[in-house]
Amino acid sequence: MSERVLSRAVGLLSLATVAVLWECAARYGLVNRVLLPPPSAIAAALRDLIADGDVLRPLLHTVYLFVIGYGVACILGIAVGLWMGCSPFADGLLEPLVELLRPIPKSALVPALFLFLGIGMATMVTIIAFAAVFPVLINTYQGVRGIDPVLLETARTFRCSRWTTLRAVILPAAMPAILTGMKVALSLGIVLAILAEMLAGLDGLGFVILDTQRAFQTQQMYAWIAVLAAFGAGLSLLFDKIEQIAVPWRGR
C-alpha cells in the first residue's frame, strides 16, 4: 500500500470512529441529545436544508458579502501597498494612518461601524474590507520593499517605462508576499463576515447559526456550521489552486 493511500485510509477510519462514538454517546444518553444531537440527525437536517434549497439564501448572502468585501480589500490593499512601496511621498503620507488603524482588533469596530454607517450590506462589506485590507497592504508593501535593488536598476538600464517596471518587475517579485497577505486576509475576512452577520442579523450563515441556537434547534445549528465549514474549506482550496497558478515557482 502506498503511503498516500494508507494515510487516507487511516484518516477516514479515524473520522468514522469519531462519528460512531459520537452517535453512540448521543443515542445511549451519555450526552444530552438536545445539546449534542447524533451525527445522523445532523446529517438528516443537512440533507433537508439542501433538498429544500433552504441552504442557498444564507449561503449566497455570505458568499456575496464576502466576495465583495474581500475583493475590495485585495484591490485596495495591493494598490495602496504598491503606491506606498514605490512612492516615498505616499509612504510618508499614509504610514501614520495605517499604523494607527492596523492594530485595532477589527471585531471591536463592528458595533462602532454599525452606529456610524447604519446596519446594512454597505456596512458589512466595509467591515470585511477594512479587516482584510491590512494584511494585503502590509505584505504588498513589504514585498515591494524587499525587491532586490539590482532588479530595479536593471529595469532602469533597459529604460523600461514606470508602468512596465511595475507590471513586469515589481508585481511578479512581490507576488508571493502579496499572496501570503491575501491568505491571511481570507480567514480574517470570513471571521468578520460571520461576526457582522451575527451582530446585524439580516441574513447569512452567521445569522442562521445564531438564530437556530436562540431557538434551540441544535440539529439545524450544527448543519449550518457544517455548511459554513464546507464554505471555508472550499475557499481555502480554491485559494491554493489560484496560488499554484499565480506563483508556480513557489513549491509546496
Add this chain to the structure above:
Amino acid sequence: MTDRSIPSQVVPSPAAPAADGARSWLRHSRRLNGVLLVVALLVLWEVSARLGWANSANWPPVSAVFVALLQGLISGELLQLLASTLMRTASGYVIGCGAGVALGLLLGTNRWARYVLKPIVEVLRPIPAPAIVPPLILFLGVDNALKIFVISLACFFPVFLNTLAGVAGVDDVLLQTARTFRVSARKTLLSVVLPAALPMIAAGMRTATGIALVVTVIAEMIAGSAGLGYYIIQMQYALRPEAMYAAVICLAITGYLLNRAVLIAEARLIPWLGK
C-alpha cells in the same frame, strides 16, 4: 510573515541618493504629511459631529471621545476591563500555542499520529471562530471557560500547522547525524528538531498574537458580561457612544503595543531568525 509592522526606518530607495542629513529631513517632512493627514481626519470628525452632519446621537465629537478615554483611564475602569480582557487573551494564547506546539511535534515526528489526528484537525479548522461560540455556550457556559477555550482554539491552528511544517522541513542530514551519534530520541527532539522548527513556530505564534485579541473581543461581545468587548456592547446600549469609541481606542493601543512586544521578544529570543 504576516502582521509585521511597517519598519519605521524607511529604506532609502536607490533612486534617491542624498546626503544623510537631507534624507532624514526629507523623511521627517514626509511623515509630517502623514501626521497632518491624521490630524485633518480628526478635525473632520470633530467638525462633522459638532455641526451635526451625521445627525445621529451615535456620532460623538472626537474631543468627547478623548475626554471619555481620559476619564476611563483615570477612574481605572478601562484599565480594569483591559486587564480582564488581557488575562483571557493571555491564557487562551498560552494554552493554544502550547497545545499547537505539542501536537505539532507529535504529529510531525510520528506518522501514525499524523494519519489519525490530522484529518480531525482539518475538519475543524475551516470553522470561523464566531461560529463555534453559539454551540459552545451550551456546554461551557458564558464564563471564562468558554472564552479561553475559543481563544486557544483560534491560536492553536496557526501554531499547530506551522509547527508541523517546521518539523517536516527539518534537514534530514541533521536527523541522520543525530542518529549516527546515537543521540536519544528525546534529545533529538529537544536539541535538533525543536530549534530547527523554531522560526516556523515563531511565525505561527506571531499570527496567533494577532488573532488572539480579535477573538477575545468577539467572544466577549457574543457571550458577554465582562471585559472590553462586552463594555463596547454595553455602552452602545447605554447610549454612551463616546465611551464605546474610547474603549475601541484603548483596544487599538493595546493591539499596537502587543504587536511591538512580540517583535521585540522574537528578536531577543530567536536571534537567528533575522529579518
Add this chain to the structure above:
Amino acid sequence: MKYLRSIGFACGMLAAVVAGAASAVSPARAAEPTKLRVSIIPINDVTPLFAAIKQGYFADEGITIDTSPSAGGATGIPGLVAGSFDIVYGNVVSMLLAAQQGIDIRVVAPGTKIETPENDTSALVVRADSGIRTGKDLEGKTVGVNTRNNVIWLYARAWIKATGGDPDKVTYKEIPHPQMEDALRQKQVDAGYMVIPYVALATAKPEFTKIGHPYSAVQLGVDVGQYLTTSKFLAEHPQTAEKFVRALRRGIEWYNANRGKPELLEIVSGFTRINVDLLSRIQMSPSPLKVDPPQIEKTMKLMIENKLLKGPIDVKPLVANTAL
C-alpha cells in the same frame, strides 16, 4: 520505534497543557446555594431585582446575588443550560422555544407584565411624515425588530395582522435597540418596534410618531418576561428558590412604591449605565407579583399561529409554584 520516547515526551507536554487549561478554565461554582448567579438584561425590567439587592432583602434571606448582564440578551438560557447561571431573566418566547426542544426549564418568578394600556411603554414608531398608521400600510414595507423569531417580532406580526395587514407581506430587519432611531431616520426601516428608554427619546422628537402599542393592543395582560431556572435546581434547592422569590417580591413591592424617585433612578443607572438625567424622562411601569399561566398560553397560541412552535405545549408544569 525510534520516536517512541519523543512521542511520550510530546504527549506529556500535551497532557500538561491540557491539565493546565482545565485547571485554568474550570468554572468556579460553589455547590452551596447561598450565592446565586443570575443572568440579567440591562433594561428596566430587572430593576426590582436590583432594588431587592440594594435594600438588603436577599441578605435578609441569607443569600447573595451575583448578577451577570448580557446586553444582547441571547445567552441567558444557553448559559442556564450549561450551568453558568442558577436563574436567568428571559422572555416568554425564548422560554417556550426552549421548552419545545426538550430543554429543562421552569418559570420561577414573575418579571414583566403589561397590565394596562398606559403601562405599555414599548411602541411601534414611524417617521411622522411617512403616512403609515396601520398594519395594512406596512405591507411591502420594512419593520425593525431587535431579534427576529422572538418576542418583539411575534407581537409586531400580531399587531400588523390585528390592524388589517398581512404579516407575511412585511419584511423584518434586525436592528439593535440603540440603533433603531438612526435606522428609522436613515430610512433603513419604515417602522421600528422600540422599547424604553430608546422609544421615549425618539418620540420626544417631532420627526417620529408612535402608531401602536403591540403588547397591549394584541394581548393586554401579556407576561413578557420571567425569571427562569431548571427543574433540577428547583428539586435540589427548593428552599433557596423560595428565598429568592420572597426577596424578589419584596423588591417588586419596593419598586412599585418608589417608581420615578431619584433613589430608584440611581439603581437603574447603576446596572444599565444610562445617565440619570436621561432616565428621569422615562416612564417606569409597575412590576407584577405573580405569573399568569393563561397569558403564557395565549402567547403560545400566537407562536403556533406564526410558526414559531410546531404544536401546543402544556404550560402548567412549566410554571413553578413559587411564581404563582
